[in-house]
């Protein structure tokens with residue numbers, strides 16, 4: 001049997017006619033930039049995120065970049081985040097010329113350990129960027145408390161966690177702004193790159209809106225040095241189709257997770273911890289296991305897709321060497337990088353496939 005980590009062809013097969021019709025409408029209209037479909041998606045995303053405003057952008061990376069630029073964060077400023085994440089979070093901080101300042105993760109959730117934030121706040125700190133990793137929100141109340149005490153922006157990197165909740169509040173709606181990615185592997189993934197920023201701050205929203213179009217308002221009159229961060233209508237229409245399935249897909253992921261949780265009970269595998277304050281959307285199902293690399297090879301040999309998210313924490317990446325961090329500085333992130341393994345969790349996974357994956361893993365553990 002073959003079990004991929006993700007099977008987007010299976011998803012496409014179920015919605016192919018709708019997607020083709022929607023894309024064809026855009027092509028017929030030749031409204032290839034901006035327009036009503038982008039605005040419709042923005043309205044709907046704002047609504048499902050319990051936010052007043054949303055701006056569609058070209059990627060999750062550009063959602064973060066646009067937001068940092070809209071806050072005028074740059075050289076001389078510091079932004080606090082975690083190193084156990086995808087590159088984009090830290091990369092954007094560095095690209096605007098600010099200094100990424102890392103705090104370690106909570107080893108249970110892989111998200112920021114809020115108790116460590118205050119110790120690294122300086123007079124240069126402008127923002128905290130918690131990352132809602134693998135589909136589950138960070139522990140936001142204490143993050144917001146520290147931010148409130150020091151007058152800091154909170155930018156939620158919610159790229160992996162659209163519609164997940166923390167104490168009933170939606171990811172992206174808790175901080176000053178929330179950034180989403182529509183990379184195809186996300187629970188809500190486009191047919192290419194895309195992203196969205198949500199906020200309840202009207203003034204910030206206006207800046208983000210202008211910033212995505214070279215900072216111009218009106219056309220050819222440039223208020224800020226922005227960029228081309230626009231979301232294409234072709235992505236918007238595909239996302240509008242997929243949005244109608246998002247909740248059912250996230251529920252299927254939760255059911256698949258429940259199956260694995262049961263199958264791995266009593267084994268050496270640490271299944272994902274779900275904070276009782278959170279409803280996760282399981283963008284990834286990430287287990288921890290001491291002999292991770294051997295299991296990784298074993299799964300590959302048995303035609304099971306799996307991935308290491310993420311093998312090298314950001315503070316140990318070559319390009320961030322100038323920050324001066326060393327091995328041992330952020331031990332929980334480093335340990336996680338050696339032990340994590342993401343298993344197939346996508347909604348179209350069949351019972352037989354899950355049986356096979358669990359069986360191969362359990363026999364490896366014997």
Ligand SMILES: Cc1ncc(COP(=O)(O)O)c(C=O)c1O
Nearest residue numbers: 059060061086088159181182183
């Ligand atoms: C945590 C996190 N932040 C940011 C991004 C960047 O999103 P994109 O790939 O859409 O630029 C991603 C996506 O891959 C992500 O997982």
